Amino acid sequence: MPKETMTPLERWRAVLNREKPDRVPMDYWATPEVDAKMMKYLGCDSREAMLQMLRVDYVVGPDVRYVGPPLPPDTDIFGCRYRDVDYGTGVYAEVVSHPLAEFKSVEEIKDHYAWPDPDWWDYSHIADSIKGKERYPIRGGGSEPFLTYKSLRGGEQAFMDLVMNPEIVHYCLDKLFDLAYEHTRRIYEQIPGKVLFSYVAEDMGGQEGLMFSPAHIHEFLLPRMKCMIDLAHEVGAFAFHHSDGAIRRIIPDMVELGIDILNPVQWRLKGMDREGLKRDFGDRLIFHGAVDNQYTLPFGTVEEVRQEVQDNLRILGGGGGYILAPCHNIQAVTPPENVVAMYEAGYEYGWT
Numbered sequence: 001m002p003k004e005t006m007t008p009l010e011r012w013r014a015v016l017n018r019e020k021p022d023r024v025p026m027d028y029w030a031t032p033e034v035d036a037k038m039m040k041y042l043g044c045d046s047r048e049a050m051l052q053m054l055r056v057d058y059v060v061g062p063d064v065r066y067v068g069p070p071l072p073p074d075t076d077i078f079g080c081r082y083r084d085v086d087y088g089t090g091v092y093a094e095v096v097s098h099p100l101a102e103f104k105s106v107e108e109i110k111d112h113y114a115w116p117d118p119d120w121w122d123y124s125h126i127a128d129s130i131k132g133k134e135r136y137p138i139r140g141g142g143s144e145p146f147l148t149y150k151s152l153r154g155g156e157q158a159f160m161d162l163v164m165n166p167e168i169v170h171y172c173l174d175k176l177f178d179l180a181y182e183h184t185r186r187i188y189e190q191i192p193g194k195v196l197f198s199y200v201a202e203d204m205g206g207q208e209g210l211m212f213s214p215a216h217i218h219e220f221l222l223p224r225m226k227c228m229i230d231l232a233h234e235v236g237a238f239a240f241h242h243s244d245g246a247i248r249r250i251i252p253d254m255v256e257l258g259i260d261i262l263n264p265v266q267w268r269l270k271g272m273d274r275e276g277l278k279r280d281f282g283d284r285l286i287f288h289g290a291v292d293n294q295y296t297l298p299f300g301t302v303e304e305v306r307q308e309v310q311d312n313l314r315i316l317g318g319g320g321g322y323i324l325a326p327c328h329n330i331q332a333v334t335p336p337e338n339v340v341a342m343y344e345a346g347y348e349y350g351w352t
Contacts, residue, residue: 001352004204007135012196015323016238016260016286024317024350025057026343027288027325031316033090033330034339041336052344060136061127062187062195068120077116080151088334090245100152106171111164115175115293126190135187137250138193139240142199143228145176162216169220177224181231188235196284197238197261200228205245208270217250222257229258244328246270250279255284264289264315274315287316289327291342297326309345317350324350 006014012022028051030038035047044050049052051058068077071107074093075081081097103109130138149172150158161169189196202221204212212221229239242257243250248271251262262285267274274290290312291297296304316322324346330339 001348009135009137009196011057012137012323015320016196018320020352021319023352024313024346025323026055026346026350027323028054028056028058029326029328030063030330030339033089034330034334037332038336040338055347058136059131059135059139062126062140062191063136063186065122065125066120066147067122068116074314076151077120078139078148078152079113095151096152096156098152100172101154101157103168104165106167109168109171116179116323118179118186121183121186123190124188130191130194137196138160138191138194139197139199140187140195140237141180141223141232142200142201143171143177143180143184144199144201144242145173145180145224146202148176149173159211161323162212162220166219173220173224177227181227184228184231188231188237195232195235195237198228198232198241200225200232200239200259203241203242204250205243205247205269207246209246210249211245214250214253218253222253226257233258238286246272248272248277251281255281259285261286261288261323263287263325264293266292266294267329268292268294274312278316278318282316282319282321286321286323288323289325290316290322291326292325293327293334295331297338298331299340300338302337305338305341306345309342310349313346313349318338320352 002022007023011021011023011049015025035050039047039050042050042053044053051262053153071077074083079099080095082132083096084091085094100109100113103112145159149169152172153161184198202225204210204217234237238260238262239258240261241254242263244264245266246269265274265277265287266272291308296308312322312324325341
């Protein structure tokens with residue numbers, strides 16, 4: 001086996017700059033249940049030890065401390081209330097109260113709702129929080145406002161608003177993007193040059209195609225995303241775009257917008273075949289993810305996992321431009337053997 005000559009940060013940076021790393025970097029996304037299961041399976045007493053045993057080039061985030069008004073139990077900064085829902089193999093916090101659901105106009109929201117303020121966070125600890133982590137890539141800031149908008153209004157109402165109440169959507173997204181922009185800017189300000197990438201995310205796809213019309217994406221999302229992407233580029237950071245689903249139709253627009261990294265690459269979905277994505281966008285995008293989380297990891301065999309990793313390295317990693325990772329969080333139903341197989345195969349076959 002070849003010998004590693006790079007740190008995780010150097011490995012990530014090489015791929016993002018289209019230079020040759022010693023091996024393909026590997027990232028890790030999973031639910032807390034999977035973390036606990038993997039730590040027990042590998043005999044590790046910490047998540048960090050588990051990641052190191054799997055040879056994951058994991059990402060770290062700066063410590064931004066909330067110092068704003070006290071929040072009621074199970075309530076976020078936007079006033080959305082949550083309840084843990086047990087799905088049998090895992091627990092997710094689901095929104096059960098939507099604070100803007102009943103409002104009929106922008107004027108009502110202005111009169112009765114207070115938006116969070118970036119001063120509700122203390123950014124002064126950020127530099128100290130990354131000390132000792134210089135070997136690892138740093139993710140900082142970013143945005144995913146329509147996800148929050150759905151929590152504020154309720155999922156069905158949020159999508160109906162695009163047609164029936166566009167003025168409410170514009171007003172709220174402006175508020176949410178402004179908060180994300182200032183939050184991100186303050187992180188950059190505290191650790192200049194240290195943030196490698198920021199998320200510019202929005203789930204725009206379902207199993208068969210887009211959940212939004214392209215016209216709505218262009219009207220409500222892309223201009224605001226462009227501001228976030230430009231902010232990242234201004235400080236030398238990369239724009240990491242996360243969008244689940246079959247999003248092939250909108251990828252050219254995202255490339256034009258300036259995204260650098262595409263995640264999660266759900267290649268089993270319509271239009272998302274790896275060969276086509278690599279052929280059409282491989283010279284402009286870095287691909288992150290692509291280890292299938294709907295069949296292969298949870299229900300496939302160890303050999304199927306290993307074969308998929310090899311296929312991803314060959315197709316998406318051909319000539320560079322790929323970071324191996326699951327396509328979204330590994331779920332609790334996934335056998336530990338399959339998780340180990342993914343990273344063992346990535347380490348075995350990922351040398352460049």
